[in-house]
Amino acid sequence: MTELLIRNGTVYTPSGPRVADVLVYDGVxxxxxxxxxxxxxxxxxxxxxxxxxxxxxDVHVHSRDPGFPEKEDFGTLTAAAAAGGVTTVIDMPNTVPxxxxxxxxxxxxxxxxxxxxxxxxLWGLVRSTTTEEQLAGLADAGAVGFKAYLGYAFSQxxxxxxxxxxxxxxxxxxxxxxxxxxxxAPALAGLGLPLAIHAEDPSVLLAFSRPLLxxxxxxxxxxxxxxxxxxxxxxVIAHEAGFHLHVAHLSSATGLSxxxxxxxxxxxxxxxxxxxxxFLSEQDFERLGPAMKMLPPxxxxxxxAALVDGLKRGTISIVGTDHAPHTNExxxxxxxxxxxxTPGVQALYLSSLEMASRLGDVWQAVxxxxxxxxxxxxxxxxxxxIAAGYDADIAIVDPKVKTTVSxxxxxxxxxxxxxxxxxxxxxxxxxxxxxxxxxxxxRARGRxxxxxRRGEQIAQFGGAxxx
Ligand SMILES: [Zn+2]
Numbered sequence: 001m002t003e004l005l006i007r008n009g010t011v012y013t014p015s016g017p018r019v020a021d022v023l024v025y026d027g028v029x030x031x032x033x034x035x036x037x038x039x040x041x042x043x044x045x046x047x048x049x050x051x052x053x054x055x056x057x058d059v060h061v062h063s064r065d066p067g068f069p070e071k072e073d074f075g076t077l078t079a080a081a082a083a084g085g086v087t088t089v090i091d092m093p094n095t096v097p098x099x100x101x102x103x104x105x106x107x108x109x110x111x112x113x114x115x116x117x118x119x120x121x122l123w124g125l126v127r128s129t130t131t132e133e134q135l136a137g138l139a140d141a142g143a144v145g146f147k148a149y150l151g152y153a154f155s156q157x158x159x160x161x162x163x164x165x166x167x168x169x170x171x172x173x174x175x176x177x178x179x180x181x182x183x184x185a186p187a188l189a190g191l192g193l194p195l196a197i198h199a200e201d202p203s204v205l206l207a208f209s210r211p212l213l214x215x216x217x218x219x220x221x222x223x224x225x226x227x228x229x230x231x232x233x234x235x236v237i238a239h240e241a242g243f244h245l246h247v248a249h250l251s252s253a254t255g256l257s258x259x260x261x262x263x264x265x266x267x268x269x270x271x272x273x274x275x276x277x278x279f280l281s282e283q284d285f286e287r288l289g290p291a292m293k294m295l296p297p298x299x300x301x302x303x304x305a306a307l308v309d310g311l312k313r314g315t316i317s318i319v320g321t322d323h324a325p326h327t328n329e330x331x332x333x334x335x336x337x338x339x340x341x342t343p344g345v346q347a348l349y350l351s352s353l354e355m356a357s358r359l360g361d362v363w364q365a366v367x368x369x370x371x372x373x374x375x376x377x378x379x380x381x382x383x384x385x386i387a388a389g390y391d392a393d394i395a396i397v398d399p400k401v402k403t404t405v406s407x408x409x410x411x412x413x414x415x416x417x418x419x420x421x422x423x424x425x426x427x428x429x430x431x432x433x434x435x436x437x438x439x440x441x442x443r444a445r446g447r448x449x450x451x452x453r454r455g456e457q458i459a460q461f462g463g464a465x466x467x
Contacts, residue, residue, distance in 0.1 A: 003023075003025055012386060076413040084349055108122060343410070397428060
């Protein structure tokens, strides 16, 4: 039996922060209390003046594995995650082959287990051709939920996923439309798993498509109402059928209004935004260049302020990174051809703590990156809290030491990112994955996480997540 005692830290517990010790046996938290003692073989960590926080769960990462090893793989993704206090990553299904069936998901999970340094979960893909049987198979294989890319077409043979409703390429499969969501809605409700959407309406994108000569063209080609229209339409379907809809990477004030409208009518709707939308605006393009090219785009200061406010008020309950690495060559091309996306998983916790402290309640960050993500993907009984019986996924954070995001410190295969140079008033001091200290030996210790079977939990779940 291995024993770990973390002493005298300011522990974020489900009832709030307090100074306490945390005692861990064999990777599971046994007690959280003052004055705990441990055996002579125990690892003892002094956390005085430190925050002892539940590890983050990044519900939106792209491992690129299998399919794009030059960009990233599960080993490098999870090394970056571990360095940033992210002890569980939930990987998106647009790897190759796309995760659209139980067999593909199981093979991907086996691959991830052979490399992952933190725990991982997998989203399943909804394509235009997806059947109810495929959804049920994905759920049985452990999918935490499903992802529909409403504004994207798939190209398996060219090994990429990209926007192209107007491209007319026979190799490209059109995105799932609202009819697909309506057709699958009863199955989604029956399975009790969330449907995450990339919320951009393809007809709006098509109408505003243009050559991307500069950053303004990117903004003009992806107007905020493309996001809002997709959220509104999908919400109507989710509301009628009673399934849980999750909006990935919310990027605009207009999209936020659509989220609020749907939540007001009782739709089970959660929204996630990303650190890059909270810290950056179009004004940073001159400094960052194509490093900040992503879809949906980083928009105006007004959008940024609205998203920060939505997070503060709880309309947006989750921060995920949309960690989406590309090679230096792919990001370094002229703007029009530069690939869209940025790495970011390593900065999730520190950037969220920084934002929460600026908003006056640093502990809100724990809700955004750990508690609420755990509930979204059905892990609320094993992760996302420091309490007896929970996995000992723990980040120890020093609130007196600053961290500046720097390519030199990144553990992702891609050492660049849109948050380069941002300064956060916190530092990751120590990270434990199920009680085991992260030491960057590369050891594969990650396990696949599966949602607790829900159904009856949906009501409680909606209540906990919808303000
Ligand atoms: Zn993404």
